[in-house]
Amino acid sequence: MSRTPRTPRTLNGMRVLITGASGTIGMALGQHLAAQGARVIGLDLRPRGDEGFEVLACDLTDDASVAAGTQQVLARLGGLDALVNNAGIGGPAPAELAPGAEVRRQLEINLLGAWRVTAACVDALVASRGRVVMVASRMAVMQLPLAAAYGASKRALTAYADALRLEVGTHVGVTCVYPSSIRSPIHDSTAAAGLSLEGMSRYEPISGVLTAIESALVRARPRRDVPTTRRGAVEFFLARHLPAVTDVIVQRTLAGRARSGAFDGAALAAGVVARLGSGSGR
Template sequence: MRTLRGQRAVVTGANGTFGRLLCERLAAAGAHVVGLDLTGGRIGDSPVVACDLTDGGQARQGVAQAVELLGGLDLLVNNAGVGGPAPAELPPGDQARRQLEVNLVAAWHTTAAAIEPLERSRGRIVFVSSRMALLPLPLAAAYGVSKRALVAYADALRLEVGSHIGVSVVYPSMVASPIHDASAQAGLSLQGVSRYEPVEGVVAAILGAATARRPRRDIATTGRGRVELFVARHFPSLAARMVRRTITARIAAGDLDAAPLAAGMLRRAGRKPLEAPAG
């Protein structure tokens, strides 16, 4: 195992649910940490540089500032991400485009800006994807697409820089965090479809990827997650049937009746969406 002590680490999305805990755990293990986020500040003794990583110029400047503060770079954790409802049968709106920008393009900008210092240190990159990258769910197409594209980007990157930089992808499931608020407000909660897991386990998996003696390609965060990823990869039709059965049960129970974005699925299932209250 590699030690975190003395490692110079950058964590994107530092003010988020995973990001704050990652910064704290890395610092507690003796790493020197700089966060990147839309809002600057500090997490403990670790500075957070304010920048919009979806903007290529800001991403370059933010990474350069972090590397200068750290005196180099050994570890980049691409953790920043946003979620929200986006049915695949409807045209992509602003929320869908935002998910693609933050979950994919921002990680691409950040990684490209960090390649040179990471190559010098023979460092590591850890991408925080999602189990939905391989096990997609309906009504959340933008999130699944962006996270699957992130995996494809990591795979291509590994072929280009893998001789000098370790590239790993971590696949969390559902964690209680504000990332699900928009879906819940739209009546599209994943409750009953995906099982919650503790944030501490996700952070432990990310740190495990950073400290593994040899870079691990893909890391599930729970035993159940390993099974789900195996089924999704090797038996995709079975995985789709499992998801479809769960969604069908939710529709039959009326769980999506108040969700306007699910109107198409409700109509095809023979159900009528609830009308919004007047006024």
């Protein structure tokens, strides 16, 4: 049975596709890899034009757009050595409310967008014995309240990665990277709805995310799961092995936020405030 090569790789000359390439992580990653000699092309719904590397317009929710975009990338690079599925969006989505357009939007981009792009690139990656990196989230293993769609989409993304690894892992390395919170516009819509999770999650520097992704691309034996900070590694361990402990921590933190008035006036958090707020008697 053929196996993926077990020798370290170099970024110099590596052909890399990054989705969500005009966003905070995607643009920083593309610049970081290109500075080390990688040949980087990105896909994004709305390229900015100042990324510092080539970014093609592509709608990850549209089959035809993904097919056309990935074909352009493969043609321009002459193949593909690495795919970084970075594109993702967030937004308010309490689990107690019926799923609507916001939930469908997050699942469509965060999960199915990555699935479409990977499927379009898998033959090229098998041919090069390449790598796939899924930029997941700490919320894939430790859910936070009021953002159920994001956590569900990222947990589903890691399940997709697991299935992909079983199918193509003899030829392609598949790694999931788990950032915590990065300061970026992804949080804007949640904050605008009055559901900011400030105080429930600690921001981390983007440098750790870039280092984790680079490691997944060049290690001789790519790791299956890669947290991006030491704190993230502890949270990942607890969420995987002691989930009841992390549940208690998150629930207590949520109750404290509700009682402090953090969600007052936020219609989507009315249920949480009624149950946990200062007037709940708890």
